[in-house]
Amino acid sequence: MTAQPNVFTMDATQIDIVPIEGELNVGPQHPGSGHLRIYVKLNGDIIEKAELDVGYVHRSVEKLAEVRNYMHLIPLVERPAILDSIHMNLGYILALEKIMGVDVPDRAQYLRSLAAEINRIASHLYGTGILAVFLGHSTGFMWGFGDREVWVEVLQALTGARVTNSYIIPGGVRRDLTPTIKEMIEKAIRYQRKRIPEWKRIFLNNPNIRARLENVGVMSKEQAIAWGAVGPNLRGSGVYYDVRKFEPYAAYDRLDFEIPVYKEGDAYARVHVRFNEIEESMKIIEQIIKEIPQGNILSDRFFKQIPPTRLKKHYETHGKIVFPGYYASFRPPKGEAISRVEAARGELVYYLNSDGSPKPYRLRMVTPSYRTIYVFEQLAKGARYADLVAIYGSLDYFPPEADR
Amino acid sequence: MDQVKIREYDKNKNPFRLFGAHVAAVGEGIKHAIKPKTITLRYPDVSMTLPTNYRGMIRLYKDVCIGCSLCAMICPADAMKMTTWEGKKLPQINYGRCVFCGFCVDVCPVDALRETRVHDAAFQSRRELVFNPDKFNQDFDQTLPVKGTVRKVRAVIDENKGIRYVPDE
Amino acid sequence: MMDILQDIKYVIFYPSFFVMIIFPGLIAGGLFVLFAIWFERKIAARVQMRVGPYYVSRFGGIAQLLADAIRVALQEIIIPAGVNPTLYVIAPIFPLLFAFLPLAFLPIGVIPEQGSVFSAYYHSFFDPGVNMGVIAALPTEYSLIAVLAVEAAYPIFIILQAWATNNRFALVGAVREAYLSVAYDVLILMSVIATAVEYHTLDVAKVVQSGIPGIVANPLAAFVFFVGLIMATSRFPFEIVEAESELVTGPATEYSGLLFLLAMGGSYFGTYVYALYFAAVFLGGWYPLSGFPGAVILFLKAAVIVLFSVFLRSVYGRYRIDQALRNSWRLLLPVALASIVLGIVGGWLWIR
Numbered sequence: 001m002t003a004q005p006n007v008f009t010m011d012a013t014q015i016d017i018v019p020i021e022g023e024l025n026v027g028p029q030h031p032g033s034g035h036l037r038i039y040v041k042l043n044g045d046i047i048e049k050a051e052l053d054v055g056y057v058h059r060s061v062e063k064l065a066e067v068r069n070y071m072h073l074i075p076l077v078e079r080p081a082i083l084d085s086i087h088m089n090l091g092y093i094l095a096l097e098k099i100m101g102v103d104v105p106d107r108a109q110y111l112r113s114l115a116a117e118i119n120r121i122a123s124h125l126y127g128t129g130i131l132a133v134f135l136g137h138s139t140g141f142m143w144g145f146g147d148r149e150v151w152v153e154v155l156q157a158l159t160g161a162r163v164t165n166s167y168i169i170p171g172g173v174r175r176d177l178t179p180t181i182k183e184m185i186e187k188a189i190r191y192q193r194k195r196i197p198e199w200k201r202i203f204l205n206n207p208n209i210r211a212r213l214e215n216v217g218v219m220s221k222e223q224a225i226a227w228g229a230v231g232p233n234l235r236g237s238g239v240y241y242d243v244r245k246f247e248p249y250a251a252y253d254r255l256d257f258e259i260p261v262y263k264e265g266d267a268y269a270r271v272h273v274r275f276n277e278i279e280e281s282m283k284i285i286e287q288i289i290k291e292i293p294q295g296n297i298l299s300d301r302f303f304k305q306i307p308p309t310r311l312k313k314h315y316e317t318h319g320k321i322v323f324p325g326y327y328a329s330f331r332p333p334k335g336e337a338i339s340r341v342e343a344a345r346g347e348l349v350y351y352l353n354s355d356g357s358p359k360p361y362r363l364r365m366v367t368p369s370y371r372t373i374y375v376f377e378q379l380a381k382g383a384r385y386a387d388l389v390a391i392y393g394s395l396d397y398f399p400p401e402a403d404r
Numbered sequence: 405m406d407q408v409k410i411r412e413y414d415k416n417k418n419p420f421r422l423f424g425a426h427v428a429a430v431g432e433g434i435k436h437a438i439k440p441k442t443i444t445l446r447y448p449d450v451s452m453t454l455p456t457n458y459r460g461m462i463r464l465y466k467d468v469c470i471g472c473s474l475c476a477m478i479c480p481a482d483a484m485k486m487t488t489w490e491g492k493k494l495p496q497i498n499y500g501r502c503v504f505c506g507f508c509v510d511v512c513p514v515d516a517l518r519e520t521r522v523h524d525a526a527f528q529s530r531r532e533l534v535f536n537p538d539k540f541n542q543d544f545d546q547t548l549p550v551k552g553t554v555r556k557v558r559a560v561i562d563e564n565k566g567i568r569y570v571p572d573e
Numbered sequence: 574m575m576d577i578l579q580d581i582k583y584v585i586f587y588p589s590f591f592v593m594i595i596f597p598g599l600i601a602g603g604l605f606v607l608f609a610i611w612f613e614r615k616i617a618a619r620v621q622m623r624v625g626p627y628y629v630s631r632f633g634g635i636a637q638l639l640a641d642a643i644r645v646a647l648q649e650i651i652i653p654a655g656v657n658p659t660l661y662v663i664a665p666i667f668p669l670l671f672a673f674l675p676l677a678f679l680p681i682g683v684i685p686e687q688g689s690v691f692s693a694y695y696h697s698f699f700d701p702g703v704n705m706g707v708i709a710a711l712p713t714e715y716s717l718i719a720v721l722a723v724e725a726a727y728p729i730f731i732i733l734q735a736w737a738t739n740n741r742f743a744l745v746g747a748v749r750e751a752y753l754s755v756a757y758d759v760l761i762l763m764s765v766i767a768t769a770v771e772y773h774t775l776d777v778a779k780v781v782q783s784g785i786p787g788i789v790a791n792p793l794a795a796f797v798f799f800v801g802l803i804m805a806t807s808r809f810p811f812e813i814v815e816a817e818s819e820l821v822t823g824p825a826t827e828y829s830g831l832l833f834l835l836a837m838g839g840s841y842f843g844t845y846v847y848a849l850y851f852a853a854v855f856l857g858g859w860y861p862l863s864g865f866p867g868a869v870i871l872f873l874k875a876a877v878i879v880l881f882s883v884f885l886r887s888v889y890g891r892y893r894i895d896q897a898l899r900n901s902w903r904l905l906l907p908v909a910l911a912s913i914v915l916g917i918v919g920g921w922l923w924i925r
Contacts, residue, residue, distance in 0.1 A: 072480035137890030142621030160459040166505045201432040323511040328477040386893040433888035440619040
């Protein structure tokens, strides 16, 4: 900023003409959610270029992974996307299980899917809330968080913590589903079903919100594929792709569900995908509750190592798995594995390389938000300045997840 | 692979429908203003009892502990450390580092650690966050500095309101 | 002794003083604006599953706004480097002033010849149009447009304020205000012209005394004016100038302390004054009462309008600037034109 001339002393020739081209520094602490800086180059109201200055909340997860043992990493990998912790956890465990060669009992598989779908609903509600507050719709923001609270409460009952669940462990899950939790989930589903029409009236079909989202940030099918969009953003552009269908993990191959795909590719389509996914997730949860098989929730290999007295005290009465001493520090065989899960924001890839020591040689995580950075920069080009936040919100970009 | 169904949203932009949608949105707002679905917990006048299996603050049973140090080994955040205390090897915890994952509780072979349902705590300094085995051996209890009694409630999922708080005895 | 009391009473109830300072002016208006902000927070909280202000005072935290206002007023005023300090300090006063000043022309009631506390001023505030005295700070027969004329200066001072703060976000906000004013001023003016044509007058008092509320006589004009009112005072869904997630606080970005209070107070006072005007012209004003009770009726009607317009925060997000402009020119301008036609027809056939 240049110093302003004194208006009372200057003559007409000294007046500063404000150029129509200019830069705006959005962030790094942004009232919406952004822990990132967006460097926006404007020409009038049109964005010429939006640069994402990522790394503001970088936590060095990949490097830290090289100095921690495998169990220590469970809470760590959750941290980048704390609102989607089950998926972050699940992807890592899937990769680890591939190296270890563990087979997971059916009931644990179903429970993994259950927790993941609950988490998906919570995460989508969070994302919708953030989008709403970006558009100035504070009710959508509060409703998103309020409804998410119900699902967080369910997760808390199931896993024992609100968001830092650390629920999935190598070979199974930590807690079993009890009738009380079943009842809670059924009630939560009924509640959410009642809420969706209300959401539609005040947010989704609100002409104001429609005006802000329709034909904003349009991404064609080809562009979405070329730019590497993932998850709901990809499906909003008419690409039928979901890891849950293409490479089923957990119990998804035994569950019947649809993948919502929208043709338009604009921000409104992406929001629609998220809302339909909430509905689909609720269908999946209902199926799981109905069909979940009986059995152990931990692989026999580890289950046998638990002392019988402790098993009786914890597992048989409270449905709680206690760890055998093995978990404190174990050495998986040499090898490498890659795992893919469909996290709430899209495809999440883990690459894990074990050299036979208790610590991984290398952990690589490709998070969905990381892949959104490029999409965002491309979509912002040529948009209006006010659309910056609509695009940002509709992509459901989560800075810590991208920074890792 | 099942049938791929590509959906489209409704693009009707008839001015009358637009007006109708405006009326519906305002009506929804008025409906909620008249019949609110408040889920805010009026903390600290009201405080929440956490569910039985909640992973809150941890306590130690000093006499049960065998000093195997598995808890210190599995702790992902280096919060749990083994110390020699009155001639015995016992764990101490630093709540400044603890992430409440509960691994230590689950891995303890003799159940010398237990999760409590307490999660609300305030400390004056970082030093206080380190619990030596003696302090660790007690149930953590901190009364809230609130005038009058704090009502204890329990969150229950409700079909109409989302979350309802019922008094907890 | 009695004489002095009489004199004090005369001065206090002298319409020019009473309207501007006491009721519905500075004191009543200021308290009502605080109430409106409290109401905005409380009603939004109810819609949004929250509680809202709660602790300050017994009744629903109603003193919260007073507490906030005192806190903000006592904060340090930071004057950024590179601005002209004089201009920076005086700039936020103008929008507030020009949001408030139009009240001077707005009649808030009529004075009967006898029986009212205002009857003493019957002759000095006589309005030949309605054949009665009017309670107005500056009685004029052209009050219908005089109010708008002064109010129209408001956006200019918003731009001045933004320019004085020398901040990019503020400038973008000011440019948006400039664009938006083109849209809403036209709408407001056209709906008022429709009313003027229909009632054959430019005097608010005469419109009210005709006994037919504008919303009955010309519902289209009332609707257009209401939308224009929301736009003019940056209420949701047209809170485009201050757009928090895009522009921090728009033209008020750099202000802190008392200056921030002044900078933000303008739009609320604007809403209040516009609402009084709307209540007088379209909602039947004080009719059939006169004197002070009539003014109270007018105030209550305006209060409902203000509270409804702040309630819209919990229903809407904000439009984009081009959408607000397009909607107002493409959708509302035809309605405004139709309202003029309706006004002509109504004035010709119905209202003599």
